[in-house]
Amino acid sequence: MYIEVIILAIILALDTIAIVILFVKLSRLKSRPITDSESRTNFLASSYSIRKLKKRYLVFSIISEGNVNKDRIQTSILRAMSKLYGEPFAYAAQPTLIFYDEGRKLGILRVRRESYSQLMASLHIAGKDEEPRILFVPMKTTGSVKKAREIIERLKPDP
Amino acid sequence: MYLVDAYVRPAKADDLPAIIELEKKIGYKIVGVDDRFFRHSFNTDVKIFPVRVISAKSEDEAKSLLRNLSKNEVIIAQAKDVGALRTFSKDRRANIIEIPPRLSPYLDRNQADLFSVGKSMIGFNASNLIDEPRLFWWLSFLISYAERYALHMVVYSGARRFDEVIHPKVVLNMLIQAGVKKGRALMIIGMSRLEEILKKKVSTQT
Numbered sequence: 001m002y003i004e005v006i007i008l009a010i011i012l013a014l015d016t017i018a019i020v021i022l023f024v025k026l027s028r029l030k031s032r033p034i035t036d037s038e039s040r041t042n043f044l045a046s047s048y049s050i051r052k053l054k055k056r057y058l059v060f061s062i063i064s065e066g067n068v069n070k071d072r073i074q075t076s077i078l079r080a081m082s083k084l085y086g087e088p089f090a091y092a093a094q095p096t097l098i099f100y101d102e103g104r105k106l107g108i109l110r111v112r113r114e115s116y117s118q119l120m121a122s123l124h125i126a127g128k129d130e131e132p133r134i135l136f137v138p139m140k141t142t143g144s145v146k147k148a149r150e151i152i153e154r155l156k157p158d159p
Numbered sequence: 160m161y162l163v164d165a166y167v168r169p170a171k172a173d174d175l176p177a178i179i180e181l182e183k184k185i186g187y188k189i190v191g192v193d194d195r196f197f198r199h200s201f202n203t204d205v206k207i208f209p210v211r212v213i214s215a216k217s218e219d220e221a222k223s224l225l226r227n228l229s230k231n232e233v234i235i236a237q238a239k240d241v242g243a244l245r246t247f248s249k250d251r252r253a254n255i256i257e258i259p260p261r262l263s264p265y266l267d268r269n270q271a272d273l274f275s276v277g278k279s280m281i282g283f284n285a286s287n288l289i290d291e292p293r294l295f296w297w298l299s300f301l302i303s304y305a306e307r308y309a310l311h312m313v314v315y316s317g318a319r320r321f322d323e324v325i326h327p328k329v330v331l332n333m334l335i336q337a338g339v340k341k342g343r344a345l346m347i348i349g350m351s352r353l354e355e356i357l358k359k360k361v362s363t364q365t
Contacts, residue, residue, distance in 0.1 A: 063181070063321070063322065064322065080292075083292040084292055084295055117332045117335055117336055118332075118336060120328060120329055120331075120332035120333075121329065121332045121333040121335075121336040123326070123329050124285060124288060124289070124325050124326075124329050124333065125288055125289050125292050127322075128289045128322070128323075133320070133322040134322065135181075135321065135322040135323075135324065136326075137185060137326055138326060138328050138329065
C-alpha cells in the first residue's frame with residue numbers, strides 16, 4: 001500500500017517538473033526579442049536544438065572566350081537550376097557566389113548542403129544561353145569558406 | 160578503369176584540338192571523335208578513337224546502313240522509328256543506340272531482350288540538355304529502364320565546342336540526380352563495356 005503511494009507521488013512530481021520546464025521554455029520564447037542579426041530560424045534552432053542548415057562551398061574555375069563578371073555567373077547558375085528543378089527549388093537552394101577573381105577566373109559558390117548534387121548537375125547547362133558561353137569546371141568542395149579560400153590561394157596563378 | 164568521353168562532334172575541324180586538350184585537362188583518358196574529323200593528327204596523351212553516327216527512319220534504311228559499316232569504328236545509331244530501333248538494337252554492329260523520347264512506349268521487356276541480343280548500349284547525348292533542359296526526365300527514364308533490365312548505359316558529351324565538354328563530376332551528379340546510386344554511377348562513367356568494345360576493335364584491326 002505504502003509503496004504504491006510512493007510511486008504515485010514520484011510520478012506526480014516528475015510530471016510537475018516536466019510541465020514547469022515546458023512553461024519556462026515557452027515563456028522565454030515569447031519574451032525574448034529577436035535582434036536584427038539573429039534570424040528567427042536561428043533562434044528557434046538554438047531553443048529547440050533543430051539541426052543547423054549546413055552549407056557547401058564549391059571552388060570552381062571558368063573557361064570562356066571573353067571576360068565574365070560576377071552578376072553573369074550568379075544569374076546563370078540560378079537560371080540553370082531553375083530550368084532543371086524549377087524556381088522554388090532554385091531559390092531554396094540559395095546558390096550564392098561569395099568570391100570571384102576575374103583575373104584568374106576562379107570563384108567560390110555557396111549552396112545548401114542538401115542541394116549540392118543538384119547544383120553540380122546543373123553546371124552543365126549553366127552559362128550556355130548567351131555569349132560568351134561559360135564552362136564551369138568544379139575543382140574542390142569544402143565545408144567551410146576558410147578552407148575554400150585557402151585552396152584558391154594555394155592554386156598557382158595562370159602564367 | 161579510365162574516364163571515357165564516348166563522343167565529341169566539333170562544329171569545325173579547328174575546334175577539335177581545343178576540345179581534346181580540355182578533355183585531357185579535366186581527366187579523360189579516352190575520347191571518341193566523329194569520323195569526319197578523326198584523320199587530323201594530334202600530339203596528345205589522350206587516346207582517341209573514331210565514332211560514326213548513323214541515323215535511320217525505317218527498318219530498311221537501318222539495314223542498308225548497317226551493311227555498309229566499317230569494323231574499325233564505334234557506331235552510334237540514332238533510331239528515328241520503332242522499326243529502326245528494333246533493327247539497330249538486335250544487331251551487334253551498332254554499339255550505342257540513341258533513342259528519342261517519342262519511342263518511350265516501345266521500351267518494354269521485349270525491347271530489352273533485343274538490346275541483350277545485340278549487346279548494345281543505350282546512349283544519351285548530354286549536349287541535347289543544353290538546348291532542351293527538359294530532356295533531363297528522359298535521362299532519368301532511360302536510366303531506370305537500363306537498371307530494371309540490366310542494360311548498359313552511356314552518357315557522353317557530344318561537344319560541338321570546347322565549352323560543351325562535360326566534367327566527370329558533373330556527369331556523376333547528373334546520374335545520381337537521375338536516380339542511380341553512386342557506385343553504379345561510377346561504373347557508368349568508367350564505361351567498362353565500351354573499353355571491351357574498343358579492345359575488340361583494335362584486335363580486329365591488327
